[in-house]
Amino acid sequence: MDAIAELSHWMITEGRRSGDPVKVVSHFCSALIDAGVPLWRANIGQRFANPLLIAWGVVWTPDNTECYDVTHERMLTDGYVGSSFEYILANKRPLHKNLRGLDPEDDHISYNELAELGGTDYYATLLYYGDGSLHGCTFVTQAENGFLPEHLSMIEAALPSLSSAMEPITMRKSSRGLLRTYLGDGPSKAVWDGTIRRGERTTLEAVVMFSDLRGFTALSDTASEADLFDALNGYFDVVVQAVEEMNGDVLKFMGDGILSIFAIPTPADRSHQSRQAVIAAQKVLTDLNVINHDRAQTNKPPLDIGIGINSGQVSYGNIGSPGRLDFTVLGGAVNVASRIEGLTKSIGHRVLATAAIAETTPEFFVARGLHEVRGLARPIEIFSLSEPNP
Structure with a gap:
């Protein structure tokens, strides 16, 4: 069993049953690194139905993995408008961007911030869920040559299994959030x-x-x-x-x-x-x-x-x-x-x-x-x- 197949098997079995987004995303990123993908940072964003929050997600780095929430108000700020998440959700296609030679005036602030921290290459792509909803995830590397085509192919090959593990977590979080909001x-x-x-x-x-x-x-x-x-x-x-x-x-x-x-x-x-x-x-x-x-x-x-x-x-x-x-x-x-x-x-x-x-x-x-x-x-x-x- 190759590395991506082994990762996919873990995600649709143990990962799906765990109900733990930090554990799922940490394992996903670590397994990609073991398979040869030079990951430095990942952001797995999840949209969901909630009157108070519009999304949540998990940010992974080699040193830490943590969850975050996104309010409806934040979606109207410069943090989202013009970002890769807005682009891939609006255009329904991935975005691959070199983080070198950015224009501080024209390029989104998130790209410039990642470049200042040593990021060299950026890839944003989509997760597809069974209810037809689309969710976004981004991957950043500090590798000198950026993400090679084979690295992006491995990421894309592993995404269906990530969707399989994250979708039930998102559905449960959404349902619990709605119940708490109203009850x-x-x-x-x-x-x-x-x-x-x-x-x-x-x-x-x-x-x-x-x-x-x-x-x-x-x-x-x-x-x-x-x-x-x-x-x-x-x-x-x-x-x-x-x-x-x-x-x-x-x-x-x-x-x-x-x-x-x-x-x-x-x-x-x-x-x-x-x-x-x-x-x-x-x-x-x-x-x-x-x-x-x-x-x-x-x-x-x-x-x-x-x-x-x-x-x-x-x-x-x-x-x-x-x-x-x-x-x-x-x-x-x-x-x-x-x-x-x-x-x-x-x-x-x-x-x-x-x-x-x-x-x-x-x-x-x-x-x-x-x-x-x-x-x-x-x-x-x-x-x-x-x-x-x-």
Whole structure:
């Protein structure tokens, strides 16, 4: 068995089963070097469906192999526009380029950077996947004579097996990314692990945080569609980043409402998770002040928010019809968090919590007396968060 056939056999057996992109690409490049291809650097780029990321990939050098992500915004920059990846995907053919004698003004910055590091020759080509999608990969050498025709032939001969190993990794990464984007970490893992039947649910203790954008109806009536989406995205960014920074899980967007949880694995974790939620709420208020400062510069009205925090037993799982399911969190703790958020305007404080939260984080809260909460038989004590100054 020659070197390329042996490499191909490994890729479609052990490599495909490994699910490890770093292992796959490292073995691929090392095997090509053993076969006589003078590789110095390789970049295996993978396009995939994700609202937040448009691609990911693996960069290999003799000293290191690591993964990277590409955002949609980056695709509009000079890093992609005019690059070899743009060329091969648009023209559906490989690109072979000598890195010597480049023009710093006309040649893409990536070629000049590689040449400065000692690269002499560059080859970009395509990977073809079973769903019809195209993906790009690039190879660079520092060899005096560059890539010879036999080197490029070996690379091309090995690419189908690289596709065979990388395609399932990309498909899994894409599916997991989509699940996480729309469901959050905990629910997406549950769905991925097989919790997918209607009525199937998991019960756990959690801190529940419900946030809502105040004045959304009025904003919808007066703002342009572009301004409305800009306001919503800014508000969502603030809440999601704050929750995720404190290791919480954003589960649902409900119009302008956001439902988040901080799971409590054991009773010993209750105080810590309550504190995480409270710090997240503080961060939301601080970051919202920054957004409002920027909005004031363009004469846009400030955004305001209400947040309700509670803890208790919740159940998350699948509800819906046999043909259309929703993965959500239900339970009394969720209802109370939502309803005390509704009290924020009448009580006059943007963050309210129940005694279950305030008792574990007393330094953050001020008691605001007993209040009627819709759905509860008796009034409950409500606490407000000490807020930063706008």
